[in-house]
Amino acid sequence: MPYSPAAALIPWYRAHARDLPWRRPEYLERYGAWGVLVSEFMLQQTPVTRVIPHLEAWLARWPDPAGLALATPAQVLQQWANLGYPRRALWLHRAAVQIVQQHGGLVPRDVDALLALSGIGDYTARAVAAFAFGDRHPVVDTNTRRVIARAVHGRAQPDPPSRRDLDDMLTLLPHDPESAAIVNAAAMELGATLCTARAADCGACPLAGLCAWRAAGYPEGEDRRRRQAKYEGSDRQARGGVLRALRHAVEHRLPADAVLADWPDRVQRDRAIDSLIADGLLEAADGVLLLPR
DNA sequence: TTCCAGTAAG
DNA sequence: CTTACGGGAA
Structure with a gap:
């Protein structure tokens, strides 16, 4: 040994x-x-x-x-x-x-x-x-x-x-x-x-x-582990959904109102988009959302 | 529900 | 020191 x-x-x-x-x-x-x-x-x-x-x-x-x-x-x-x-x-x-x-x-x-x-x-x-x-x-x-x-x-x-x-x-x-x-x-x-x-x-x-x-x-x-926050319905899931849509979009751009249009919580959807922009993961230009260039 | 070859910001 | 941050799999 x-x-x-x-x-x-x-x-x-x-x-x-x-x-x-x-x-x-x-x-x-x-x-x-x-x-x-x-x-x-x-x-x-x-x-x-x-x-x-x-x-x-x-x-x-x-x-x-x-x-x-x-x-x-x-x-x-x-x-x-x-x-x-x-x-x-x-x-x-x-x-x-x-x-x-x-x-x-x-x-x-x-x-x-x-x-x-x-x-x-x-x-x-x-x-x-x-x-x-x-x-x-x-x-x-x-x-x-x-x-x-x-x-x-x-x-x-x-x-x-x-x-x-x-x-x-x-x-x-x-x-x-x-x-x-x-x-x-x-x-x-x-x-x-x-x-x-x-x-x-x-x-x-x-x-x-x-x-x-x-x-x-x-x-x-x-x-002493903390309970992990639920992912379903979270801001993180909303952010993930926005970026996923843009990764799959032609030219990586979509009309802003078309992104996550079926998301139940409108306020949360907008918060997700704003936070993605703040993080440099997203750009907004006259009614269009796109991956940053 | 928990965990995963973590990091940056509050 | 605590929290936010994806997404898939056991």
Whole structure:
């Protein structure tokens, strides 16, 4: 039995990691850090299985930051399709422009430089630095937070995200940067495949022998998760409906009164449209709504 | 209903 | 620190 989580995770990851596109050598050779960056944007709150088909098409069209920087927001939103949270598409586009203007078209390696880019936060900045450049940083996503909550803290559910998560992960990382990157990926992989939110397959878990949650007899603990707002009939659904209509429209434009004409709540429909305009996801011009140019 | 390789704004 | 932000699937 290995003595540390890292020592247990590394061989497990080598044997059991999923064959995902952004982990393949040919993917990294072809698209480099840009490929990692694009995949991480798409993976922000969108499940792996939904991202994969869109990722290939995106990179075929815009294989580098300079290519995306030349695109229009309308093209970007069209290509983003139904991945959800379309502000991410705008942020990715803006990040591409920043990379061209501030970094000569090359994705920066420095975490602070990455954090300064549009749409990049604590997770994505360190994911790019670790997985694209091989540097030693704590990469913490929702899977990692759950694995640490259970294996290290003996709790069923993680606390709300905080800066302490980074310190927790940092203490688990080996000194060697290459090994550290694998441990980062392995913690995420474990949380995504075995130690999931709905179940814990401890029989197959490489950390079973040193898991604090298991040793304590799987205490349920306090569930401090907030109830998720209902999507049906929400502003978010209305916004999604407006953008969907415009993605499918010829020239990405429609008469304003034709958009979501059958939506029951007129006030909510107008609020959705106004908020989309405020977010830069929509334009209004003399009775017409269109994707921004 | 809950969850998903989160981020930005209040 | 809390909330808004898509959309699909278990």
